[in-house]
Every structure is written in structure tokens, then in C-alpha cells.
Amino acid sequence: MYDGDIASVLITEQEISDKVTELAKQVADDHPEGDSDLVLITVLKGAVMFMADLARALPVPVQLEFMAVSSYGSSTSSSGVVRILKDLDRDIADRRVVIVEDIIDSGLTLSWLLKNLQSRRPRSLEVCTLLRKPDAVKVEVPVKYVGFDIPNEFVVGYGLDYAERYRDLPYIGTLDPKVYSS
Ligand code: PRP
Ligand code: MN
Ligand code: MG
Incomplete structure (x- = not known):
């Protein structure tokens, strides 16, 4: 699959699985089982694989919520100004919430999201990346x-894409520069 596009495997399927368990x-x-279920919030699409595995590895009940956002502006790096395309289906007031992300790069998406969700008055709000x-x-x-803290290289797989491709790889790898230079 994706012959020759992956320069190296950075994190194997087994290493991901062990980390998800941890x-x-x-x-x-x-977040022990309490009066209300923990809410996992994922921003589509990169974190869907991680959320699916994390939810099943958690020994406490969780509810799943999804958001879709789009960054304003044409630049390839995120500006931090975000428009909500799909909001949560449920109110998170007084709920214990964990945001599930695949990767924090500049941190701009997340810093916007934290402010936005905090204003909805959850009981607690944490980030798991x-x-x-x-x-x-x-x-x-x-x-x-x-x-994992990783070096500043372009990585794909396990949800992470380049031009919407490679999300379906079961491991995380670095992309051969020929893929984005051609
Ligand atoms: C990627 C990634 C994070 C975000 C991190 O999402 O999945 O959500 O960028 O970047 P930042 O820390 O610089 O804000 P992307 O916008 O590519 O959308 P996707 O999840 O659909 O791939
Ligand atoms: Mn994303
Ligand atoms: Mg992406």
C-alpha cells in the first residue's frame, strides 16, 4: 500500500497500541466512573482512529462527541481563527470532558477549541493528544x-493525512519528500 511514499516508520502499530493502553x-x-459519563470530544477527522481505540481501552463508560471545524484564511498553516462546521450534539455544562487530538502542531486549533469549550462551563476539561x-x-x-513528543517532520498514518490520503495506515510514518514536492 502507498508503495514508496513512506520514508520511515516512526511509531509502529504495537507502540501505538501500548501507548493507547497507557x-x-x-x-x-x-476520571473514575461517576454520576455522569466522561465525554470524549474529537475534532474531525485526524483523531478518529485514536478516539476509537482510546474509547475501547478505557475501563470507564464514555460518550462520544464530534466537531468539525475549518480554519479561516488560505495559508497552509493554521491561523487559529476557526469556524464551526458541525457543533456538539449535546450540552457539556457540568460534564467531565476530555478533548482527544491526534497531533498538536502549532497548538492554534486547540487553543481556540479550549476557549470555546470552556465557555460552555464543563465541570472539567482536559486534553489528550x-x-x-x-x-x-x-x-x-x-x-x-x-x-509521544515527535520531531518536526511531516507524519502520516493512524488518522493523520496528507491531502486526505494515508489516514488508513495502521502505523505512523514520515512521508517521503518526493510526495509533496511533485
Ligand atoms: C490537523 C491535526 C490537528 C491539527 C493540529 O488537523 O489533526 O487537528 O491539524 O494543528 P495545529 O496544532 O497547528 O492547529 P487538520 O486541520 O489537518 O484536519 P484533519 O484532522 O481533518 O486532518
Ligand atoms: Mn485534525
Ligand atoms: Mg489534516
Whole structure:
């Protein structure tokens, strides 16, 4: 599949699986089964694989919510100004919420989302991301659960895309530069 497009495997399927188990344990320790279910919020589409695996690894009941957003402006890097294309189906007031992200790159998407969701008065609001890039630490985004800190390379797979491709790879790999230079 995708012959020659992947330069190297950065994180294997097994390493992802082990990390998901570890993160699920951390989240569950902080959010024991209570009077209301934990709400996992995912922003489409990158984090869907991670959310699906995390939800099944969590030993506590969770409810799943999805948002779709679009960044304003034409630049390829996100501007941080976001338009909601699909909002949550349910109110999160007084609910315990964990945002599930695949990757934090500049952190701009997330910093907007945190402000937006915080204004809806959840009981608690945390972030769980599988991957984080070094630039993310430059923007003040409080992230409680981080799977892997990775170098500043373009990565795809396990939900992460380049031009909507490669999301279906079961591992995370670096993309051969020939793919985006051609
Ligand atoms: C990617 C990724 C994160 C976001 C991180 O989503 O899935 O959601 O960018 O970038 P940032 O930290 O610089 O804001 P993208 O906008 O590519 O949409 P997608 O999830 O549908 O691929
Ligand atoms: Mn995304
Ligand atoms: Mg993308």
C-alpha cells in the first residue's frame, strides 16, 4: 500500500497500541466512573482512529462527541481563527470532558477549541493528544495527556493525512519528500 511514499516508520502499530493502553489508564485514574459519563470530544477527522481505540481501552463508560471545524484564511498553516462546521450534539455544562487530538502542531486549533469549550462551563476539561510537535510548546496550551513528543517532520498514518490520503495506515510514518514536492 502507498508503495514508496513512506520514508520511515516512526511509531509502529504495537507502540501505538501500548501507548493507547497507557493513556487510557491515566485518563481512567483521573476520571473514575461517576454520576455522569466522561465525554470524549474529537475534532474531525485526524483523531478518529485514536478516539476509537482510546474509547475501547478505557475501563470507564464514555460518550462520544464530534466537531468539525475549518480554519479561516488560505495559508497552509493554521491561523487559529476557526469556524464551526458541525457543533456538539449535546450540552457539556457540568460534564467531565476530555478533548482527544491526534497531533498538536502549532497548538492554534486547540487553543481556540479550549476557549470555546470552556465557555460552555464543563465541570472539567482536559486534553489528550497522541502526538505533540516541538512548536506546540511555544503556544500556551495545557495538555494533560501526551502520547509521544515527535520531531518536526511531516507524519502520516493512524488518522493523520496528507491531502486526505494515508489516514488508513495502521502505523505512523514520515512521508517521503518526493510526495509533496511533485
Ligand atoms: C490537523 C491535526 C490537528 C491539527 C493540529 O488537523 O489533526 O487537528 O491539524 O494543528 P495545529 O496544532 O497547528 O492547529 P487538520 O486541520 O489537518 O484536519 P484533519 O484532522 O481533518 O486532518
Ligand atoms: Mn485534525
Ligand atoms: Mg489534516
